[in-house]
Amino acid sequence: MALVRERRPVNLRLPLPDISDRRPRFPLPLPPTSLSISTNSSTSACTATATTTGAGIAISDLEKLEVLGHGNGGTVYKVQHKRNATVYALKVVHSDSDPTVRRQVFREMEILRRTDSPHVVRCQGIFEKPSGDIAILMEYMDAGTLDTLLRTNGTFSEPDLADVARQVLNGLNYLHSHKIIHRDIKPSNLLVNKDMEVKIADFGVSKIMCRTLDACNSYVGTCAYMSPERFDPDTYGANYNGYAGDIWSLGLTLLELYVGHFPFLPPGQRPDWATLMCAICFGEPPSLPEDASEEFRSFIQCCLQKDSTKRWTPSQLLTHPFVCRDLRSDK
């Protein structure tokens, strides 16, 4: 594996849209005073209750071990259940956080409550303290994110990327069939465990579509990974509804993991909004270097079609030879 020596993380976030659009379409029933929740290990459903059940976990049952990372407003801790030693990740957002951040956490909670897929990080419970602090208890992904792996181990091989692609596509297939658009697919939002299971996480700017042709606000998420139609829906996205944007972001993510730097820019260059917007909207889509296989190049082309209507869907991409052939034997 080639080592990536100098790599600056691309972190261009855009503000959320107007308050009217940010409000979740499905009002979120928060557990009013609950400090504990019931958990069901066989599903990801997060059923908040005000009392501790036999299987319930109270926040006082958890011991903080270390900080795993800081997100946009919250902190994620590695925690351990004091009695059964199970390790979890606990995302905590404090009551004095920016209202936008709190809305993002409510959105994330709403989506995690609805999802039950091996390719989406599992929510084990939600806590709200009387102080207003909110915490989401999640399964612990012990290898971090694809971004951390890239920075520590270097670039990924094609067989590994085929595995990553297959898992993320299964996750997106699940989300899209439940009318959920992620809108922020990027290496740092894809969690990994030691078995190389990859799971989609961080639903802070995701959207639940009420109707198939719902308009989808373009300007949320990390702009570096945004598709052309999110900048310019008139030119690149007839009937723009957002689903295809997740595929563009997946294509860029795989390309980045293969070449070791953000594809639209030379290694080490810091992007700015104008440069990115011009490169994404007016430039050719980035492509793989010559040494990549035909299948991989074709797969990336199917993801990085500038016209969103020509981009393949998750279920179509799951039939692509790149993810279908048994690449493990190539290793």
Ligand SMILES: Nc1ncnc2c1ncn2[C@@H]1O[C@H](COP(=O)(O)OP(=O)(O)OP(=O)(O)O)[C@@H](O)[C@H]1O
């Ligand atoms: N379930 C988890 N298991 C292990 N580590 C996690 C888990 N969830 C989050 N992390 C770690 O915590 C970090 C912060 O996560 P968080 O979702 O708060 O924000 P982010 O995605 O990094 O940033 P932002 O919210 O700005 O997009 C992640 O980068 C990851 O390293």
